[in-house]
Amino acid sequence: MSVTAHPTPAGTEAYEPVFTGPTLEQLGEIIARYPTKQAALLPALWMVQRARGWISDRNMAEVAEVLGLTPAYVKGVVTFYTMYHQHPVGKHFVQVCTTSPCNICGAEAVTKAFLETTGAKELGATSPDGKRTVIEVECLGACGFATPVLVDDDFIESVTPDKVPELVRKYK
Amino acid sequence: MGFPHKPHARETVVLSKYFGDADARTYKGWVKRGGYEMLAQALTMEPAKLIDVVKESGLRGRGGAGFPTGLKWSFMPKEKKKPHYLCVNADESEPGTFKDREIMRWTPHALLEGSAIAAHAIQAEVVYIYIRGEFTEPWTFMDRALAEASAAKVFGPIKIYLHRGAGAYICGEETALMNSIEGKRGNPRIKPPFPAAAGVFGMPTTINNVETLAAVPHILKQGAAWYKGMSLSSPKSTGTKLFSVCGHVQKAGNYEVTMGFPLKDLLYELCGGMRPGRTLKACIPGGSSVPILNREETESCLLDYEGVVEKGSMLGSGGVIVFDDSTDMVYQIMRLARFYAHESCAQCTQCREGTAWTTKILERILAGQGKMADLDLLLDLSENMTGKTICVLSDSCAAPVVSGIKRFKNEFEDYIAGRRRPVIMA
Structure with a gap:
């Protein structure tokens, strides 16, 4: 069952980067667990969702940049997994x-x-x-x-x- | 101890001994109960010797396929030229199954110990434990246990990491799980190459289920002969098995019995039977992906890999779903098909289209708009969904449909002929 409420047109949502300061350091520790940076993608998306409540296109682009991936690739992964919210949800x-x-x-x-x-x-x-x-x-x-x-x-x-x-x- | 019920006298309590005992969750509590002794011993042993012990015990994979564990380990390259990995499949998502959840939330150290022993046996330096995203509680206990045990430096050179899934049944398929760890969509891979040759990150990998690994320290401690001796029927099925029983029984929960235990006794004695005034109608003995058994088959079934196959189903993951005479089988089969349609990764046409159309046809029948020809259509669809795809999700959707039509055809016909009031779909 997908979440359909409150669609926010791509690019119009308020954007604030997630990976700065301690969060970026924490991601660095996670990246070190794997032989590739890409493998930290699911954990990174969880960090975005924890911080923002959902994962906007802009934040997907941020994750892509931090992990050396393309925004389209990141979106492809986000859309595969049902627990990542692509729209804001209730509190x-x-x-x-x-x-x-x-x-x-x-x-x-x-x-x-x-x-x-x-x-x-x-x-x-x-x-x-x-x-x-x-x-x-x-x-x-x-x-x-x-x-x-x-x-x-x-x-x-x-x-x-x-x-x-x-x-x-x-x-x- | 026991959870959520006290163990029944006829249970053989090995893995579930400390379920319900919160002290066993802590590192200190686990060590007090003899935990990590076997790991310390295993780390001094030759990997080949460890594999021999597990082979000798007859332990088979508890995730569903029942592949001999020692044999699987022996497929890993003997001479190590590349990094080796162990992946632990804790993506328990098979409807009807909730045993790994109990192992992780009550005895997290049992899984960590078994994982480290297995890693040593296959010469892996890194272990990834892939836990489904919805398992927030097991994650918390595993995370805490890992931090405590790591601080106590019990794992030697082996590094263990937890990796959280994000809501995808298919990631319980071993190659999909590996793709998911690599930060990809969880699409299963074409085999060969098999994981022992090219698994996660393209390196030799072994993947084992939680329950399988949790049994390993016990096998080392009490010996392969002890484990092999626990077998009530077929000598090819050894040891104890956790059966998760759910649905229409008085006492749902996990029950640990010796392989070959009668399903009838499990349901009527250990689980307290059906609800008052109700009788057994059907049972899925090994998680939703295996064929449905009728009452007669259920009551004469022995719970081991061979015994369940003899009745026309499979032992699978040991998730026993019980349906009593109040159940609308057509509706429940539709509900299972809908599950597979939702969870299909959509890369194979037979599965993507087959699961969706199977669901639609079943909904049409339930809505009173079915035709008799729909039953043949469903069987034809199922035929084209079996053995033709990269993984077995498609086959798993066909299993309840084919077995359901075979055993409960009259219920389908009642809807089609208008003898039963149509269901209004939500």
Whole structure:
């Protein structure tokens, strides 16, 4: 399920470089783990997303420059991996697992509860207050703890629809 | 100890002994439990000797393919002319499987120790542990354990690094994983060359699953004969295996049993059976990529590589998905097909088009707009998706479809003939 809300036309977003000072040093340490600079691409993209919440075209170009790649190559990699956001998302990013094992344990009701409680109109959309984006994901790898939900970096097990309002309140 | 349940008396607890024991996550706690003794010993051993011990134990890859681990290690060049690498596949994403997650979040040092021993055996100086991006909790514990163990200098000359994935099931395929480490799109590579000849960064590489490596220190400690002796049915399947059971059972979770254990006992005794008033309808015994078994096949199945094949499926990763009589099989098979359509890397036509059209046809049937000819069309599509692509993702989509139509054809026909109320798609 891709995130479609809030598309920002390429090149018009506010740009601030990520790789300066300590962050650049940290990237240097990561590059040293691999025989090629290119191998630090996934970690570098994670660093951008951590710092900015998403990865803009301008930041992709920055990563390309730092690692000696082309912006087109970096974009090709970003678009392959579903966890990299190519558009801004809500303050909290909610990912509900709905693959078969969770599906038969009621995951669709959990998704519905998140949409209703947050006010996000549809999957991939952000709530009107900009606070929460809800998506369905394929298998989170915790099928025995259906339904697992990933809110930002917090992995929450055994979520049922009745627990959703409390969770939404927790992630303000 | 045990997690999320206390071990059942019929479990053979080796890998899962410290699940639920937070102290075992720490370096000190792990050493107190005898951890890293085997690594210290292994580092003084000849690599060839280590490979022999693992070969002798009969250990087979726990990621899904079941390839003999010692044999895989022996494919690495004996005379080292280039850097060697070990990649650890911790990209556990196969629906129904959640065992590696438990190993990493409860016993991270077990994986680190097994990885370092394997690295020594294949003469690798660098280990990359590729952890799927969604596994934030296992990552935290692995990262902490790695920092502690590195500070204690237990790995000798071997360097271990964690590498985070970013949401792509296909990166669990070994060559896709290597491309992903190299900073590329996770497209599987054409084989040959095989990883032992040209793997990550074009260098000789071995790639092993988390559970496989976690078993290695135990094999060294208690001996190959001990491991080989743990076999209830086929002598070709040895040791213990973690089975992740999920879906319609009373007590879902990970269960560790000796190879050859009856699936029926696992479901009805260890997992407490079906929910009240429900009966078993179907079971996927080895993760979503393997054929679906019906009730009779499930209840007579022995859990080892050969036993599951005999029933028409595969042991795979040991992810057991249980469906009771309330399940709409057509809907669940569509849901699995949708998973593969979403996860296809799209480089092979058969897979890119096949997974997408399979999903569309199944959705059409569910919507009450199917034709009887659609079943033959699905089988024809599946035939063209099997054994014709670079990796087996396409085959994995075909497996539940073909086995599902074979065993639950009446459910498909009910939708097509209008005997069942159509499903409104979300």
